[in-house]
Amino acid sequence: MKRAAVLGLILPAWVLSVPAGSRPHFGDTLAEGLRGEALPVRTKHVVARNFAFEPSELEVTPGDTVVFENLDFVPHTITEADRAWDSGSVAPDSVWVLVVRTGGVVRYECRFHPGMKGTLVIR
Amino acid sequence: MGARAKRFGGILVLAACAVAVSAVAAEAQMGAKVNDAQIAHIAVTANAIDIDMAQLAKSRSSSEAVRQFAQTMITDHTAVNGQAAALAKKLGVTPEENEVSRSLEKGAAEAKSSLESAAGAAFDRAYMEREVGYHEAVLGALDDVLIPGATNAELKALLEKVRPAIAMHLERARAILGGLSGGR
Numbered sequence: 320m321k322r323a324a325v326l327g328l329i330l331p332a333w334v335l336s337v338p339a340g341s342r343p344h345f346g347d348t349l350a351e352g353l354r355g356e357a358l359p360v361r362t363k364h365v366v367a368r369n370f371a372f373e374p375s376e377l378e379v380t381p382g383d384t385v386v387f388e389n390l391d392f393v394p395h396t397i398t399e400a401d402r403a404w405d406s407g408s409v410a411p412d413s414v415w416v417l418v419v420r421t422g423g424v425v426r427y428e429c430r431f432h433p434g435m436k437g438t439l440v441i442r
Numbered sequence: 443m444g445a446r447a448k449r450f451g452g453i454l455v456l457a458a459c460a461v462a463v464s465a466v467a468a469e470a471q472m473g474a475k476v477n478d479a480q481i482a483h484i485a486v487t488a489n490a491i492d493i494d495m496a497q498l499a500k501s502r503s504s505s506e507a508v509r510q511f512a513q514t515m516i517t518d519h520t521a522v523n524g525q526a527a528a529l530a531k532k533l534g535v536t537p538e539e540n541e542v543s544r545s546l547e548k549g550a551a552e553a554k555s556s557l558e559s560a561a562g563a564a565f566d567r568a569y570m571e572r573e574v575g576y577h578e579a580v581l582g583a584l585d586d587v588l589i590p591g592a593t594n595a596e597l598k599a600l601l602e603k604v605r606p607a608i609a610m611h612l613e614r615a616r617a618i619l620g621g622l623s624g625g626r
Contacts (some may be wrong), residue, residue: 362516370606393521393607411521431514433617 320424367395367409367429367436373435379441385417395435400426476540476587478594483537483548485588485601488580489519491550492573498557499569507618508566512575515611522604528602536542563622570619577612584608 328370361383366373368390388398389409397406397415406415408431422441429435476484496515503509530537553572560568584605592598 369603391607392525392603393518409604431517432614434610434613 366390370432370435373433376438379419379439381420383419387415389413396430397427398430445519476591478597479535480540481588481592482530484538486523486537487543487546489523493519502565505566505577509616516609525600567622570615573615574619577608581608585612
């Protein structure tokens with residue numbers, strides 16, 4: 320269930336880590352480029368700050384793009400709680416982008432700091 | 443090494459750690475104020491010590507959880523020291539060796555020596571107990587001495603930024619220690 324909730328996340332091409340400064344440039348075009356088709360994209364943001372994900376719970380809909388930005392001074396990961404998918408190490412002042420496909424509740428954490436937890440509620 | 447000797451080694455590690463880090467609080471109680479350059483040196487020393495211990499744990503431990511924790515200690519404390527070095531350069535401050543940082547180094551040398559004599563599950567337990575004790579003490583020193591004592595706003599801000607990392611390390615260390623079995 321969790322594995323299917325965010326379709327395609329395990330594809331390496333969907334994992335993108337770029338400097339935070341370039342964030343405005345890939346919001347809409349990323350999903351188009353990755354899928355090869357236009358999507359009705361809405362971009363939402365989660366930040367890792369002071370060793371917590373903010374907001375800790377985010378409501379999204381299929382087609383949304385979620386940009387995770389690491390504002391801490393150490394690397395973090397965004398990792399599905401059962402390890403169905405994993406961002407890999409996201410460096411400080413970098414982002415990782417996730418495109419949501421299907422519904423469900425997805426819980427994630429930082430693999431380096433498992434006390435950092437977050438939830439995506441996909442409706 | 444017998445079970446009693448291993449247990450004694452673990453106690454030695456904790457004792458050395460407690461003595462070293464509590465020196466920060468003792469310094470404050472004696473009224474010997476630490477200045478910003480000394481606070482910077484204490485912070486850098488504390489980070490370097492934990493990195494050193496983590497490198498030992500990475501090479502010694504057979505527990506995946508312990509080795510992952512050790513890698514996180516290396517990554518995070520290296521990042522903290524990078525920030526501290528950058529700030530010191532920006533402010534034109536040279537971290538100043540002091541009684542507390544010397545005490546930390548002495549305690550760490552004793553703790554490392556004790557850890558090096560342990561192996562297997564006993565090593566994992568001794569290392570994780572040391573990490574719990576060390577992070578408890580560092581958190582206490584940050585709250586009671588270092589953050590209140592820092593006069594430069596940027597140094598104070600850096601110490602405040604580091605605090606959640608230390609708290610998270612402590613939480614993780616306690617969880618891993620609680621999950622270890624045997625070793626004594």
